Amino acid sequence: MFTGIISGIGRIVSVEALGAGTEHGKRLTLQAPRGYLDDAQLGDSIALNGACMTLTSLDAATDCFTIDISAESLDKTAGLAEPGAVNLEKALRANDRLGGHLVSGHVDGVGQVTHFAPVGESWTLRILAPAALARFLAVKGSITVNGVSLTVNDVRDVEGGCEFGINLIPHTLEQTTLGRLVAGNRVNLEIDLIARYVERMLGAGVSAQGPASA
Secondary structure, three states: OEOOOOOEEEEEEEEEEOOOOOOOOEEEEEEOOOOOOOOOOOOOEEEEOOEEEEEEEEEOOOOEEEEEEOHHHHHHOOOOOOOEEEEEEEOOOOOOOOOOOOEOOOOOEEEEEEEEEEEOOEEEEEEEEOHHHHHHOOOOOEEEEOOEEEEOOEEEEEOOEEEEEEEEOHHHHHHOOHHHOOOOOEEEEEEOHHHHHHHHHHHOOOEOOEOOOO
8 A cells, every 4th residue: 555645756777578479468667766666575566656565575775676577557548568667656554644645556547638837836746547547536635646645626527538737845846756747647546445435336236234235
C-alpha cells in the first residue's frame, strides 16, 4: 500500500528488453536521489509513477536499482518504457502518517492531459480519463495521477471520456514530476480505493443485511 505522497524523483536511465517478442517485458535501471535506498531491501515494493513494482537489485552506494516490468504492465501504464524522470514512493509502513489517501499502486487507466496552465500562484491541470473511470470520479474525491494523491475540483462527462480538473500548488510542482507535464502527455490514473469497493458492493447487490439472496 501507498499514500500518494511522493518521497523522491528518480530517473529511468536504461531500458533493457527481457526477450525478443512482444510478450516479453523490460528491465529498468533507475537512479534514485542520494541516500534514498539506504533503508531499502531486495523484494521491497516501490511505486514508479503510481505503478507498484518490486526491487530486483539495488546498489545503495550508487543510489541505483532495477525493476522488471511485464509486457502487461507496460501496456496498461504510461511513462515506464523509456528513459526519463519518474515519481518514487516507498511502500507504506504500519506506523507511517497517511498524508494522502490509500493507494494500491495498481493503475486503473491512462489519461491524457488536456490543459495545464498557471492560475495565480497555482496551476490548473485538466485530464481526460477513460469513460470506464467516470463513475469513480467525484468533486472533492481523491485521484492518483502518476502516483501523486490529488483532490478532484470538478468533473464533466465529455465525448470520449470524462474530463476532471485539479489545482496544483507550487510545493506539489517542486516535489513531483507533474510540473513537467504538457497538453497531450499520457498519465497513469488510480481511482480511490473506497470508491472501487463501493462500486463492487452496489454492483453485486449487497445491502446492509449482507449479500442478496439468489
